[in-house]
Amino acid sequence: MTDPCTDLYVDFLCPYAWRGVELAAVLRGEGEPFRLRHFSLVEGNHPDNVGERTWHLDEQPSGEGNAYQQSSLAAFLAAQAAARQGEEAGWAFTLALFRRRHEGGGELDEAGILNAAGVAGLDLVRFAHDRADEAGLRAELDEAAGIGVFGTPTFVLPDGSAAYYRFELLTRDPQTARQWWELYRTVLGSGASIGTIKRARHRPAPKPAA
Amino acid sequence: MTDPCTDLYVDFLCPYAWRGVELAAVLRGEGEPFRLRHFSLVEGNHPDNVGERTWHLDEQPSGEGNAYQQSSLAAFLAAQAAARQGEEAGWAFTLALFRRRHEGGGELDEAGILNAAGVAGLDLVRFAHDRADEAGLRAELDEAAGIGVFGTPTFVLPDGSAAYYRFELLTRDPQTARQWWELYRTVLGSGASIGTIKRARHRPAPKPAA
Numbered sequence: 452m453t454d455p456c457t458d459l460y461v462d463f464l465c466p467y468a469w470r471g472v473e474l475a476a477v478l479r480g481e482g483e484p485f486r487l488r489h490f491s492l493v494e495g496n497h498p499d500n501v502g503e504r505t506w507h508l509d510e511q512p513s514g515e516g517n518a519y520q521q522s523s524l525a526a527f528l529a530a531q532a533a534a535r536q537g538e539e540a541g542w543a544f545t546l547a548l549f550r551r552r553h554e555g556g557g558e559l560d561e562a563g564i565l566n567a568a569g570v571a572g573l574d575l576v577r578f579a580h581d582r583a584d585e586a587g588l589r590a591e592l593d594e595a596a597g598i599g600v601f602g603t604p605t606f607v608l609p610d611g612s613a614a615y616y617r618f619e620l621l622t623r624d625p626q627t628a629r630q631w632w633e634l635y636r637t638v639l640g641s642g643a644s645i646g647t648i649k650r651a652r653h654r655p656a657p658k659p660a661a
Numbered sequence: 662m663t664d665p666c667t668d669l670y671v672d673f674l675c676p677y678a679w680r681g682v683e684l685a686a687v688l689r690g691e692g693e694p695f696r697l698r699h700f701s702l703v704e705g706n707h708p709d710n711v712g713e714r715t716w717h718l719d720e721q722p723s724g725e726g727n728a729y730q731q732s733s734l735a736a737f738l739a740a741q742a743a744a745r746q747g748e749e750a751g752w753a754f755t756l757a758l759f760r761r762r763h764e765g766g767g768e769l770d771e772a773g774i775l776n777a778a779g780v781a782g783l784d785l786v787r788f789a790h791d792r793a794d795e796a797g798l799r800a801e802l803d804e805a806a807g808i809g810v811f812g813t814p815t816f817v818l819p820d821g822s823a824a825y826y827r828f829e830l831l832t833r834d835p836q837t838a839r840q841w842w843e844l845y846r847t848v849l850g851s852g853a854s855i856g857t858i859k860r861a862r863h864r865p866a867p868k869p870a871a
Contacts, residue, residue, distance in 0.1 A: 634847060
């Protein structure tokens, strides 16, 4: 028996992850189970990790490193703290923080985190306490590395298939979300054993008639 | 009016390109038009081309450079020479050379090129003459660069959509080929505006039950 849940790896820095979370949130509303997991783009792309993975986000002192490093670490710990108040609280906080950053154009900073906690209706005293607890983050980042996650959003299906799914548009319509999700699953399940479909960088004008 | 033909960029070095050519060949047999084009992986990945594209495969003296460089240049020029004997001759030569290399495990060398020319039933005197003519190759490599091709096979649809399509399995079955092709087109045409679906490197075992 396998876990019927799809794991969704996200980084709050990433607008594609935001659209992935919105997609999953719509599908959750239709009864499809997803679990939120964290993958660090800063860690994944860190020059010290080109060969062996030696640089770990969760080992960095908070308040040090560049803005991406600091803000993504703070956001991960905040999301874990929110999830300790229940699965729905974790999703509500994650959605609120992604929307504030990528829909509202806000910063991924302390004010943003506290705002998202308020939107999610968290117990703020407990939240403040739990944010200091880094336990659990490393295990998620290790798991992502073991799967070979390299970008977000990456979905890991119950059968173990895992792929990065990058799309430009947002949907909150259940029927559209279902179509986009089924298309992704069809690609991963295709008998062709598809490894990659990746658009070329430029979109040329239509070719002239021959 | 647009050209109804799909361009297929290939490099003879690449086993994924081979499977793409086989797919297109099956679909051509069913009446779907494809045109063979060349993209150089050696040029695309050359360290001198990281910023501006300054290193050009077709400017390299034949017989110089590493084995990949020499063999891919020779194969491109041979395929162009074959195509001067007609569209079907070009496809027959391309298929024969890809199969010899990636199905038969042969080398992409002079013997392989002459063997493929024989399998394709080319006029060998004319073929030998035309192989010396490098005209046309640069234009194709420039076109690929303009589209942003980065790997092979890349298909450029009549509407200008272009994407790398990498799959592990081979089909010569028309119905299966049609399914794999329609799936690719569905991804490129999706309202989600999908940029990438790319599998993670490792395929983990199914998750244990929660």
